[in-house]
Amino acid sequence: MIMNKQEFLTCTGLEGQTLDLWLEQRWLIPDQTFGGMNFSDVDLARARLIRDLKTGFGVNDEGIDVILHLMDQFHGLRRALDQLHKDL
Amino acid sequence: MTNPYEVLGVAPTASSADVQKAYRKLAKKLHPDLNPGDKTAEEKFKEVAGAYDLLSDSEKRKRFDNGEIDASGVERPQQHFYRDFATSDHAQPYTNNSGYADFMDADDALAELLRRSERARANRRGQDLHYHLPIEFVESITGANKRLTLPDGGTLDVTIPPGLVDGQTLRLRGKGAPGAGTGGPGDALIEIEVLPDRRFTREGDDISLEVPISLSEAVLGGRIRVPTPTGDVTMTVPKGSNTGTTMRLKGKGAPRRGGGYGDQFVKLKVVLPKTPDPELEAFVANWGTGKTFDPREDSAS
Numbered sequence: 001m002i003m004n005k006q007e008f009l010t011c012t013g014l015e016g017q018t019l020d021l022w023l024e025q026r027w028l029i030p031d032q033t034f035g036g037m038n039f040s041d042v043d044l045a046r047a048r049l050i051r052d053l054k055t056g057f058g059v060n061d062e063g064i065d066v067i068l069h070l071m072d073q074f075h076g077l078r079r080a081l082d083q084l085h086k087d088l
Numbered sequence: 089m090t091n092p093y094e095v096l097g098v099a100p101t102a103s104s105a106d107v108q109k110a111y112r113k114l115a116k117k118l119h120p121d122l123n124p125g126d127k128t129a130e131e132k133f134k135e136v137a138g139a140y141d142l143l144s145d146s147e148k149r150k151r152f153d154n155g156e157i158d159a160s161g162v163e164r165p166q167q168h169f170y171r172d173f174a175t176s177d178h179a180q181p182y183t184n185n186s187g188y189a190d191f192m193d194a195d196d197a198l199a200e201l202l203r204r205s206e207r208a209r210a211n212r213r214g215q216d217l218h219y220h221l222p223i224e225f226v227e228s229i230t231g232a233n234k235r236l237t238l239p240d241g242g243t244l245d246v247t248i249p250p251g252l253v254d255g256q257t258l259r260l261r262g263k264g265a266p267g268a269g270t271g272g273p274g275d276a277l278i279e280i281e282v283l284p285d286r287r288f289t290r291e292g293d294d295i296s297l298e299v300p301i302s303l304s305e306a307v308l309g310g311r312i313r314v315p316t317p318t319g320d321v322t323m324t325v326p327k328g329s330n331t332g333t334t335m336r337l338k339g340k341g342a343p344r345r346g347g348g349y350g351d352q353f354v355k356l357k358v359v360l361p362k363t364p365d366p367e368l369e370a371f372v373a374n375w376g377t378g379k380t381f382d383p384r385e386d387s388a389s
Binding site: 002029031032038044046048057058071072073074075078079082084087088 | 112116119125137168169170172173174175176182184185187188198202205206208215239
């Protein structure tokens with residue numbers, strides 16, 4: 001499912017300002033198109049994760065930055081491992 | 089569903105702060121995104137999250153304590169976690185290879201395999217880019233050449249073929265985001281919005297249009313100029329035409345898919361002069377038939 005910014009805000013229940021901040025931090029990287037931003041299911045799931053970390057677990061912004069960075073590396077590793085598994 | 093107090097491991101008398109503390113302790117360990125390989129973590133996390141959902145809401149907690157709702161009454165709807173997408177191609181902007189980049193420098197079988205999969209990923213086709221392009225109604229019938237200005241400042245020339253309908257998507261091969269390595273670029277997908285026109289409306293391959301005519305043209309007939317999407321044409325209005333009389337201009341509609349064209353339907357509308365005309369008033373006052381003719385005769389019940 002592809003959403004525009006407004007639909008994404010409705011779907012996640014985020015404030016516009018919060019989303020802008022997350023975009024600025026590059027925690028979310030939606031597709032850029034002529035008409036604006038296109039948010040996908042991936043971005044939605046990622047936004048939920050960030051929300052869980054922030055409001056559910058009380059992680060502050062610096063912490064989220066670290067977690068996302070490590071998580072992205074971790075998934076990169078999982079991906080490589082998965083590819084290796086298929087190649088072997 | 090099991091008792092939420094047991095799930096969180098707190099006493100039924102626990103304060104909300106204790107509940108939150110217990111939840112955070114468990115959730116940190118169980119969050120599926122922090123346990124991508126552990127299937128059971130998701131189940132447990134959902135249970136914990138459900139329990140916390142119930143107990144963190146004093147209203148729901150009260151109702152649960154009173155037995156008004158059961159623990160599963162507040163179960164969360166099916167949710168997709170980030171890990172479900174994290175290794176898919178869609179999560180590409182987020183992937184990060186720095187976790188094993190150093191392994192690839194080595195000179196052994198593992199490094200070779202890693203490098204190979206890295207190359208496969210490096211040669212991925214570029215993403216398709218979506219655009220939206222509004223065009224005039226007339227352009228949708230006749231076709232047009234448009235230029236899109238892209239967010240990065242570049243431009244894209246789009247040839248609109250004749251006969252497009254609202255919402256149709258054009259695919260420009262190779263005009264999407266650049267691919268990596270030998271992957272080749274993606275496509276540009278352009279959704280066309282046909283702007284409504286003041287004059288023309290379209291139904292299938294046919295076009296309708298309302299044209300005002302004067303009273304004398306209606307009564308005596310005459311030749312009038314009628315706009316079509318491809319330019320004005322001259323049309324003969326027969327004697328005794330009326331408001332609602334519809335005439336057909338063959339082949340002046342939208343292009344048909346299999347070749348040929350639809351028709352344009354011209355609906356006439358008799359319009360009196362804007363300012364009252366004494367001569368016309370005098371004539372109608374002395375006009376015999378005008379007094380006996382009742383246009384509502386048929387519809388009267």
